[in-house]
Amino acid sequence: MVLDCRHVWDQISNYIDGTVPQEFRDAVEEHLAHCRHCAAVLDSTRNILVLIADERTFEIPVGYSDRLHARLQEAIAAGD
């Protein structure tokens, strides 16, 4: 199986998630070994996903948990 760049881009998300068939995976890796552009697209996409998954990227407001449980306690106590 020979892939062009567009094929790789179309499946890059499934490739990252490991949900492509082995034959396709092998073909992607063969392509990546010779295509620095697709390798850079894959590396940058993976890197960006790691960064957005970091807990520092989406901060929870200070006191959120306390306010939430105080509100829940009111409802529990009121029998709501």
Next chain:
Amino acid sequence: MSAQPERTSSQASLSSAERDARLIARILAGDRELFHELVRPYETAVYTAAYAILQNEHDAEDAAQEAMLKALKSLPNFRAEAKFSTWLISIVINEARGRLRHARVLKIESLDAAAVDEEGAPVPAVISDWREVPSQALERKELRELLRSAIAGLPEIYRETILLRDVQEFSIAEAAAALGVGEGVVKTRLLRARLMLQKILAPQLRSKRSGLFGLFRSKAGGSWF
């Protein structure tokens, strides 16, 4: 995120499901105080799901609280064939979407975006090389804001999908259940969302290498670019 629904370990999944089932049974039997314990592992996910849709801290917290109250009230209706965390997230997604509609700020993007779902993936930013941005660079506020801004700029359906899958680390199946769509739709939206982010962020991150972020030095003393 510190509180994430489990995704990969079947053992962890089983124990989490058992934990939730036991707590729910006791809550429904009258020990309502245990609701705090039931939802504590998921409260961060609930907030983040609300934030993904509303893009505003105050509104997101309000929606998260309201969703939790609705979950408390609706707990007798919970059916164990779904995971509790997925059920809870679907409640907050509906709550947040409802608020958007109520505020009449719902962009006419859902239908448009759904239509283009059937088309091919967007073209990524084609670059010739990539030098990894280490996670420690997130100590810089500028980088965090750059990432948040890029996600905020995605259409809602892509924003909520990537937040559930890549930030909250839901499985494809869990994200599909929470969003009320099929797994194929989640995969398609995920591809588009990820490539959109790459297209927006990769050139910016590269261009920052000798500018703003270039000032950053790791603890080891080297630049992260």
